[in-house]
Structures are given as structure tokens and as C-alpha cells.
Amino acid sequence: GRRCEELIKPFYVTTPIYYVNAAPHIGHLYSSVIADIVARWSRLSNPDVPVIFATGTDEFGMKVQQAASAEGKEPQEFCDDVSQKFRDLATIANISCTRFIRTTEQVHQDAVQHVWRELVKRGHIYKGMHSGWYCVADECFYTEPQVEKTVDGVMVRHVSKESGRPVEWAEEENYMFRLCAFQQPLLDWLESNPQAIMPHKRYKEVVKTLEDVASIRDISVSRPKSRLQWGVPVPDDPDHTVYVWLDALINYLTVVGYPWRGEAPTGWAEGWPADVQVVGKDIVKFHAIYWPAFLMALGLEPPKQILAHAHWTKDNRKMSKSTGNVADPNEAMSKFGADAVRMYLCAVGGNLAEDADWSDERLRAFYVGSLRHNLGNLLPRIMSQSIMGRVRKCPFIYTEDAPVHEDDKSLHDTLQRIAAIVQEHVQKREFGHTVHAILYALTEANGYFTKLQPWRTTEPVEVCARGQFYAFETLRIAGILLQPFMPSKATQLLDILKVERRGLEAAKVGAEGEGAHLRVANLEILFPDLNPKPASGA
Ligand code: ME8
Numbered sequence: 263g264r265r266c267e268e269l270i271k272p273f274y275v276t277t278p279i280y281y282v283n284a285a286p287h288i289g290h291l292y293s294s295v296i297a298d299i300v301a302r303w304s305r306l307s308n309p310d311v312p313v314i315f316a317t318g319t320d321e322f323g324m325k326v327q328q329a330a331s332a333e334g335k336e337p338q339e340f341c342d343d344v345s346q347k348f349r350d351l352a353t354i355a356n357i358s359c360t361r362f363i364r365t366t367e368q369v370h371q372d373a374v375q376h377v378w379r380e381l382v383k384r385g386h387i388y389k390g391m392h393s394g395w396y397c398v399a400d401e402c403f404y405t406e407p408q409v410e411k412t413v414d415g416v417m418v419r420h421v422s423k424e425s426g427r428p429v430e431w432a433e434e435e436n437y438m439f440r441l442c443a444f445q446q447p448l449l450d451w452l453e454s455n456p457q458a459i460m461p462h463k464r465y466k467e468v469v470k471t472l473e474d475v476a477s478i479r480d481i482s483v484s485r486p487k488s489r490l491q492w493g494v495p496v497p498d499d500p501d502h503t504v505y506v507w508l509d510a511l512i513n514y515l516t517v518v519g520y521p522w523r524g525e526a527p528t529g530w531a532e533g534w535p536a537d538v539q540v541v542g543k544d545i546v547k548f549h550a551i552y553w554p555a556f557l558m559a560l561g562l563e564p565p566k567q568i569l570a571h572a573h574w575t576k577d578n579r580k581m582s583k584s585t586g587n588v589a590d591p592n593e594a595m596s597k598f599g600a601d602a603v604r605m606y607l608c609a610v611g612g613n614l615a616e617d618a619d620w621s622d623e624r625l626r627a628f629y630v631g632s633l634r635h636n637l638g639n640l641l642p643r644i645m646s647q648s649i650m651g652r653v654r655k656c657p658f659i660y661t662e663d664a665p666v667h668e669d670d671k672s673l674h675d676t677l678q679r680i681a682a683i684v685q686e687h688v689q690k691r692e693f694g695h696t697v698h699a700i701l702y703a704l705t706e707a708n709g710y711f712t713k714l715q716p717w718r719t720t721e722p723v724e725v726c727a728r729g730q731f732y733a734f735e736t737l738r739i740a741g742i743l744l745q746p747f748m749p750s751k752a753t754q755l756l757d758i759l760k761v762e763r764r765g766l767e768a769a770k771v772g773a774e775g776e777g778a779h780l781r782v783a784n785l786e787i788l789f790p791d792l793n794p795k796p797a798s799g800a
Contacts, residue, residue: 270311273304274533277317278541279363279513282344283329286351287588288620289542289574289581292611295604296571296693297540298357302746303688304537305358307766314533316517317352318363319345323506324398324485327492337492341366351591355600356749361517365509369525373516374494374509377560380521381439386559392436392482395429397422401506402548403482404429425544434489436482437502444555445478451554451564459550460691461615464543464570468550481552483508511553514539515562535563546570569691571614578619589620597622601748602629602789605697608747612694626792634789636704637740640711641758644733645785649717649726657780658727660772669725673710673732674771676703677739681769684743697747700740707736734759734779735771742769751788758783 277297280290294317301315320326321341330340345364352359363370381387394403404422409429412421420429449472452458452465459465471477484502485493493503512520518533519526541549546568554564574581574589581588594603606625609632611618666674680703687696715721716729738761744752745764756764760781761774768774 269532270529272312272314272529272533273301273308274314274518274536274538275301275304275316276514276517276536276539277359278545279318279320279365279510280348281323281325282319282321282341282348283325285344285347286591287581288591288594288607289588290348291351291355291591291603292571292574292607293540293542294352294355294357294359295607296569296614297538298355298359298604299608299688299693299746300538300540300569301358302749306742306746307685309765312529313358313360314518314530315359316361316363316514317348317357317359318361318513319348319365320506320510320513321345321364321366322493322509323401324490324492325401325506327490328398330492338366354592354595355604358749363513363517365513367516370513370516371494373520374504374512375497376521377508377512377515377556378497378504380560381556384559384561386440386443387437387483388440389435390438391433392438393431393433394482395420395422396432397425397427397429399427400425403432405479432489434486436486437484437496438480439483439508439556439559441481441552441555442478444558445472445475447558448472448551448554451558455566457567458564459546459568459570461570463615464546464550464568468546471547472551478551507548507552508556511548511556514553514565536565538567538569539565540569540571543570543572569614571611572617574611575617575619581620589622594622594625597792598625598629599751599789601751602633605633605748608693608697609701610694612692612697614691614693629789629792632701634791636701636708638787638789640704640708640733640737641755641788642785643708643711643717644730644737644779645782646717648719649730650780650782652719652723653727653730654780656723656727657777658724658731659776660731662772667728669714670710670728670732673703673706673736676706677732677735677771680739681743681766685766693747700743700747703736704740707733731779734782738774738778739769739771742766754786755788758786 275297277293280286301313304311304313326341327337330337333340349362394405395409396403400422408423409420410423412419421427422429452469459468483505484496485505487501487503490503493506494509496502496504514536518530522531539549550568557564576587576589579587606628609628680699683699684696687699711729711733714725714729716726737755738759741752741755741759741761742764760783763774
């Protein structure tokens with residue numbers, strides 16, 4: 263009944279909300295793709311559990327204020343333009359978000375002010391003089407030991423050791439959040455939740471930081487209005503603006519309707535705590551220390567998992583909007599298609615712990631080798647007229663209890679194990695392994711087909727039928743498992759194969775039922791030639 267349905271906790275996934283100081287680059291797309299795979303995998307493996315999947319833009323703060331003024335625009339107008347670019351990117355890349363949030367929305371500003379009042383009421387915020395090195399690019403204060411001097415020609419600059427970005431000295435009255443009080447509660451939380459930060463490398467880093475008493479200090483959560491106008495006003499104090507990171511993190515609560523007075527869609531309130539919050543390694547401190555501390559201060563549960571990925575570099579240098587050293591996701595998707603780019607991001611960047619270097623050349627090679635030749639070619643191979651003609655006359659009938667032919671054994675085993683293997687990799691957040699496991703099954707099927715030579719009319723028709731069946735099954739199972747990774751191409755493949763059951767439970771040999779392999783529709787080219795030869799005579 264309806265009552266029961268409402269009690270199912272939705273699976274809640276988030277991406278970071280992106281600063282609108284410049285257009286998106288491939289790193290932003292990467293975060294969104296990882297989150298999308300997690301969301302789509304949940305829908306595939308638990309179709310009864312609703313998914314809330316939020317992404318959006320982070321629009322307040324000094325950084326955006328400065329970027330807008332550099333372009334001579336009003337901040338709101340500037341935010342509208344750039345936010346739209348992130349929204350378009352999500353659409354083009356097939357990111358299945360259910361909510362695109364902008365921090366300038368009134369509903370979010372109300373949530374931020376509600377949180378502020380709540381924190382004051384609970385005694386977690388106090389006013390004090392605060393001094394430190396502020397970094398606009400990182401939107402945070404650094405302490406003396408976190409800053410160093412660099413000499414750039416004749417210029418001596420102070421920069422953050424962590425990010426290398428310039429800092430400036432600020433001494434001002436701020437509201438402070440009692441982070442110190444949460445040092446032990448945070449350690450306790452992490453101790454009982456070893457998967458709260460993944461990959462484990464990041465978990466260990468955070469625990470180490472928390473264990474170092476000196477590294478945890480109360481944090482400034484407001485800036486004087488004179489410095490920062492573009493932000494949520496501190497309630498009841500017109501001289502101060504809420505610190506952009508406090509504002510930004512609260513977006514994850516705004517989405518599910520906090521403070522739960524009925525603004526969000528029905529059932530979304532049950533979405534908290536978030537199940538998976540995808541972030542880049544640059545913002546782990548904010549998500550794995552500040553954020554759970556804010557939540558504990560509010561009496562709310564911390565997220566179940568912070569999933570932190572490493573960075574994409576270009577020419578082995580950090581990709582960054584401010585230096586212009588970026589790969590353009592729209593350009594890559596228009597050349598290779600959104601699905602190919604998504605797959606490449608997983609295949610190369612799927613080991614979340616290590617940085618990966620972006621290269622158009624390697625993407626091209628991946629497209630041609632793994633997608634066009636490996637996956638793309640198996641399809642026409644099984645659908646050739648001579649094969650289909652012979653198979654239809656004498657089809658292979660698969661039964662679960664019949665012994666598997668010696669020739670088919672290895673591929674059969676691979677296919678029976680692949681869904682479980684993929685599921686395990688996804689749970690361990692090893693997206694690269696996942697993609698490679700599926701591509702490997704396709705390679706194996708191509709090798710099997712080549713060895714069996716079912717197209718040769720000198721081979722008995724029974725060999726032809728078995729060969730076509732197993733190659734079809736490989737494509738069908740791969741198609742099911744690839745849905746979260748390359749949603750449009752996987753759907754196109756399953757449509758060509760006329761597959762009806764597309765759930766995870768159908769990812770085993772024979773699951774589509776007798777004769778499924780004979781029903782294939784018209785052949786379409788899944789991954790077209792990137793440099794088609796001009797038509798003859800042209
Ligand atoms: O930090 N490689 O926004 P942001 C991989 N607004 N991922 C990258 C990347 C790279 N080279 N560069 C950026 C902010 N990213 C805040 C977040 S959340 C409450 C507020 C990804 O526009 C990565 O996920 O600087 C990183 O954490 C995010 O983009 C930062 O985007």
C-alpha cells in the first residue's frame with residue numbers, strides 16, 4: 263500500500279555543486295558521471311528503491327563575486343549564464359539527476375538561515391576576532407603553518423601549501439563554529455564506519471588529520487559584509503554574510519526538504535542521510551570533516567559515504583579553470599559521443615585513488631579499439647545473413663541442466679560470473695575494473711567466435727548455432743551491465759537485440775528465454791567510423 267511505499271528510504275546520491283566562476287571542464291563531468299553510475303546502478307540493482315540524485319551550482323562567495331565583476335556583470339546574471347552551462351552539460355552527458363539545485367534559490371537561502379539559527383540556538387556558534395590567510399580560489403582560511411612564500415620573478419607571494427593558490431591576510435570579526443568539540447565524535451564516527459570515506463586511502467588521510475590535535479581548530483563561518491556581499495545574510499546581523507562553504511554544504515539538505523516543512527517532493531525527507539556523496543579529493547576536508555560536524559551539531563546523521571575521486575590532469579598538470587589548462591567536455595562529447603566519453607572516464611579514471619591524465623589521442627584509441635572494434639564488431643558478426651539463415655533453420659536450444667560443450671565452457675563461465683563480479687567492483691567503487699571486466703568478456707567472445715568459425719558453411723550447423731547463441735548472450739549480458747555506464751548505447755544495443763528483460767537478474771545465460779537470439783532487429787552501427795571516407799565519386 264501507499265503507506266508502506268513512503269517508508270522506503272530513497273537512495274540519495276549527490277555531486278559537488280560546482281562554482282560558477284567559469285565554464286565546466288572534464289573534471290566536473292567526471293564527478294557527475296561517477297555519481298550517475300552510482301545512481302543508475304542503484305536503479306538497476308534495486309528497482310524498488312527510489313533514487314534522489316542531486317547536482318547543481320554553488321553561486322555565492324568571493325570567488326564568484328570577483329568573477330562576475332571581472333566580466334562587468336551583475337552577479338545574478340553571471341550566475342544564470344554559467345549555471346545554465348552546467349545544466350546543459352548534465353543533459354548532454356545523460357546525467358540522470360532528479361534535482362538541479364542552485365544556491366541562489368530562495369528555498370536554499372531559507373534552509374541556510376534555518377541552519378544558522380539552529381546552530382546558534384544549540385551553542386555551536388560564537389563571535390570572535392579571527393585572523394588568518396584567506397584564499398579566495400579555495401574559499402577558505404589557512405593557518406600560518408599551512409602557508410608558504412613563493413618567489414615569482416621579483417614578486418613575493420604567500421600561497422597555500424595544499425593548493426598552491428594565493429592567500430591574503432585578513433583580520434576581522436567573524437562568527438566561529440566550534441569544530442574542536444567534534445574532533446572525538448568525528449573519530450568515533452569514522453571508527454565505526456570504515457566505508458564512510460572511500461577509497462580507503464582518503465579515509466586514512468582524514469583519520470590522520472583528525473588525530474592531530476593541532477590541525478583541528480574552530481572555523482570561521484561568516485565574512486564581514488564589507489568584504490563579501492554576494493552571499494546569504496547572517497540572520498539578525500546585517501554586518502555579516504554566511505561563509506560560502508557552510509552555505510554550499512547545506513544544499514544537500516535543501517534538496518531533501520530540510521527543515522522538512524513540506525517544500526520537497528513527498529518521500530524525499532526520508533532521503534537523509536545521503537547514501538553516496540561524490541567529491542573530488544580537493545574538497546575532502548570540507549565533506550569529511552566540516553560537513554559531518556555541522557550535521558552532528560544539528561542533531562542529524564552524517565552521510566553514509568563520501569566517495570572521493572582523484573583528479574584529471576592535462577599534459578600531466580592539474581586541470582584548473584583559473585589557469586585555462588582544461589579539457590572541454592562538450593568538445594570531447596561532440597567528437598566521440600557522450601557514452602564513449604563516459605566509458606573512457608571510467609576505463610582510465612576508474613581507479614578513484616590515483617590521478618589520470620586526459621588525452622584526446624588515448625580517447626580516440628579507446629573508441630576505436632575497445633568500443634568500435636571490440637564491442638561494436640561483435641554485433642554484425644552474429645547477425646550476418648549467412649549465419650542467421652543457417653541458425654534459424656536449426657536453432658540452438660539452451661537448457662540450464664544440459665552439459666556445456668567443451669568449446670563454450672570458458673565463455674559460459676565468464677558470462678555466469680560477470681554480473682557478480684561487476685556488482686562487487688561497483689560496491690568497492692572500482693569503476694575501472696568494472697568496465698574492464700565487461701570489455702574483457704566481449705574480447706573473450708570475439709576470440710571464441712574467431713576460433714569457432716561459425717560462419718564457415720563447412721562447419722556443422724550445430725557449431726554455427728552455438729557460436730551465434732553465445733556471442734548473442736555476451737552482447738545481451740554486456741548490454742544489461744553497461745546500462746549505468748553508457749545509457750544510450752546500451753539501450754540501443756538491447757533494442758537491436760530485442761531484449762525485454764533488462765534488470766540485473768537477467769544478466770545470466772539463457773535468462774531472456776528460448777529463441778531470444780533469433781529475434782535480432784535490423785543492424786545499426788553502434789560506434790561509427792570517426793573518419794568516414796568520402797563516398798566514391800565525391
Ligand atoms: O569545489 N579532476 O566547486 P568546483 C577531477 N563549489 N575532478 C575535478 C577536477 C579535476 N581536475 N577539477 C574539479 C567546488 N573537479 C565547490 C563544491 S560542494 C558543497 C561545493 C571536480 O567548481 C571535483 O569533484 O571547484 C571537485 O571536487 C569539484 O569538481 C570542484 O568543483
